[in-house]
Amino acid sequence: MVEIKSQTKAEIEAFLASKGEQKFRASQIYEWLWKKGVKSFDEMSNLSKQTRTVLAENFTLNVPTIDTKLTSSDKTVKLAFRLFDDTLVEGVIIPATDRTTACISSQVGCAIKCSFCATGTLGLKRNLTAAEIYDQTFILNQLSIESFGYGLSNIVLMGMGEPLHNYKNVMQAIAMITSPEGMGMSPQRLTLSTSGLVPQIKQLADDGFKCNLAISLHSADEESRTNLMIINKAHPLDTLRDAISYFAKKTGSRVTMEYLILKDLNDSMEHAKKLAIFCRAFPSKINIIEYNETAHSTYKTTTPERLKNFVGYLESKNMIVNIRASKGKDIDAACGQLAAKNTE
Numbered sequence: 001m002v003e004i005k006s007q008t009k010a011e012i013e014a015f016l017a018s019k020g021e022q023k024f025r026a027s028q029i030y031e032w033l034w035k036k037g038v039k040s041f042d043e044m045s046n047l048s049k050q051t052r053t054v055l056a057e058n059f060t061l062n063v064p065t066i067d068t069k070l071t072s073s074d075k076t077v078k079l080a081f082r083l084f085d086d087t088l089v090e091g092v093i094i095p096a097t098d099r100t101t102a103c104i105s106s107q108v109g110c111a112i113k114c115s116f117c118a119t120g121t122l123g124l125k126r127n128l129t130a131a132e133i134y135d136q137t138f139i140l141n142q143l144s145i146e147s148f149g150y151g152l153s154n155i156v157l158m159g160m161g162e163p164l165h166n167y168k169n170v171m172q173a174i175a176m177i178t179s180p181e182g183m184g185m186s187p188q189r190l191t192l193s194t195s196g197l198v199p200q201i202k203q204l205a206d207d208g209f210k211c212n213l214a215i216s217l218h219s220a221d222e223e224s225r226t227n228l229m230i231i232n233k234a235h236p237l238d239t240l241r242d243a244i245s246y247f248a249k250k251t252g253s254r255v256t257m258e259y260l261i262l263k264d265l266n267d268s269m270e271h272a273k274k275l276a277i278f279c280r281a282f283p284s285k286i287n288i289i290e291y292n293e294t295a296h297s298t299y300k301t302t303t304p305e306r307l308k309n310f311v312g313y314l315e316s317k318n319m320i321v322n323i324r325a326s327k328g329k330d331i332d333a334a335c336g337q338l339a340a341k342n343t344e
Contacts, residue, residue, distance in 0.1 A: 004059035005033055005131035009181075019054050029055070034182045037138045039063045060084075064135050077147065081136060083108070087125055089160050091136045093144055099153035102140040106133060106170050107161025112195050114216070114229045116260060116291070116299055119160045128161070130172035137177055155185065158193040158214070164200035174211060187211045193258060198235045201243040205250040213247060214256040214287075215240070219266045220278035228266070241281050248282040255282060260289045261307060263300040272313040285320035 007015070013026040025047060032044045041052045041061060062084035070078045077093040092103040109122035141152045155177065157163045163170045174190060176182035187210035194201065195216045204213065219225035226232040235243075244255050257279060261267050279286065288311060291301040302310075307323070314321045 001058060001060045003129070003131065004029075004055065004061055005134075006129065007059075015058070016051075021051055021054065025051060030181060033061075034134070034176055034179075037063070037135070037142070062131070064089075064132060064139065066139070077143065079140070079143070081139070083128075083132060085126075089128065089132075089136070091140050091159060093140055093147070093152075095148055098150075100144045100148055100150070101154040101156060102137060102144070102152045103156050103159045104133060104136045104140065105159035105161050106157055106163040106166045110161045111165060112162050112229070112231050114195065114218075114231075116218075116228060116262070122160075124161075124165075127166040127169055130169040130176065133170060133173035134176050134182065137173075138183065141183065152185075152189075154189050154191070156191045156193060156214075158191070162195055162197070163192050164194045164197040164204075167200055167203070171207070178210075191256070195229060195231050196235050196240045196243075197231075198239050198243040201240075201247050205247040209247075209251060212256065213253060214258050215244060216260075217257045217275075217278075218260045219271060220274040221266070221271055224266050224271070228262075237278065241278060244284075245282045248284075253283070255284050257284055257286045258289060259286055260291055261302045261310065262291055263302045263306075265299070267302040267306045267310055269309065269313060272310045276314055276317045276319060279319060285322065286314060288321060288323045290324070 004012070009026050009030050012029055013023045016025055017023050028046055029044065032038045036043075038044060039061070041047075041055045041059075044052055044055075047055075064081035064083055067080040067082040067088060069080075072078075075095050077095075079091050079093075080088050081091060082088055087108045089105040089108055091105060094101045094103065105128065107127050108125040110117070110119045111124035113120040137152070137155055144150065144152050157170065170192070174187075174192075177190065178185050178187050191212040191214050192204075192209075193214040193216055201213070216229070217225070218228050220237060222232070222237055225237065232240075247253065248255055257275075259266075259275065275286070288307070291299055311321050311323065
């Protein structure tokens with residue numbers, strides 16, 4: 001049977017008409033599915049029992065369930081979502097003083113295989129549907145309200161998977177997250193992070209992407225970036241720079257560079273100089289990320305002195321630089337640590 005959240009409102013209207021049902025019921029069904037997040041047709045209480053039976057006989061409603069929930073000492077919360085086919089993905093809520101950020105996944109596993117990322121060790125199992133991406137966000141928003149007293153302030157597609165490898169479903173999910181018929185969030189509260197897929201970055205620009213874009217750069221040196229991210233062979237730095245410039249010019253956006261700083265690998269003054277030169281080509285800000293060691297890697301975090309010198313050089317070149325505090329390390333919820341360990 002067809003999953004009902006894969007249907008547009010017009011398709012649901014047409015289905016209802018074919019069954020002799022009133023077409024206006026489609027708006028009610030859509031509201032139950034997207035704004036209220038029901039888990040079964042029986043919860044659609046303003047529909048007749050006959051209508052609910054017709055829906056149940058012709059459609060499935062697959063809503064992720066919470067398999068496990070872990071809470072860090074810093075109050076970061078990680079959920080493992082079990083999907084209809086028994087696969088798992090992870091989502092994270094990161095609290096601050098008066099806001100919460102959700103980190104959501106776009107794929108079960110990941111094909112990019114960045115050397116520092118635990119998710120890449122899983123390989124790619126499948127893309128998430130638009131509804132599965134949306135449902136993660138909806139559930140995390142509800143949990144944020146229950147746990148912290150307010151809904152999500154920001155959403156980042158930085159969880160498991162490469163969002164631009166799942167372009168269509170990610171765009172559909174974002175459309176519902178930002179739609180008044182869904183969660184109604186401002187596009188400026190969403191950030192999509194990519195390893196740097198050049199054709200898709202240009203497509204985002206051509207499609208008028210209104211959310212924020214972040215690039216997992218991690219080095220502006222060709223050799224060291226290729227060692228860290230094999231994707232750099234397919235999309236080397238000069239083509240990536242041109243694509244980011246194209247995106248920034250066409251959208252008027254400032255692009256975020258994500259830079260995981262690693263001891264003796266990308267933390268030298270020479271690396272800082274190359275990063276500054278790379279970022280001069282477009283409006284940008286740089287997030288320096290603390291490395292989180294995992295069982296799958298031998299990389300080490302840089303020293304405080306090298307970090308200070310690295311950031312100081314960038315700031316001396318009038319770069320906007322933030323050192324991103326890492327949260328959730330004790331529950332493997334920090335950057336690069338999502339690997340659905342519940343499957344082990």
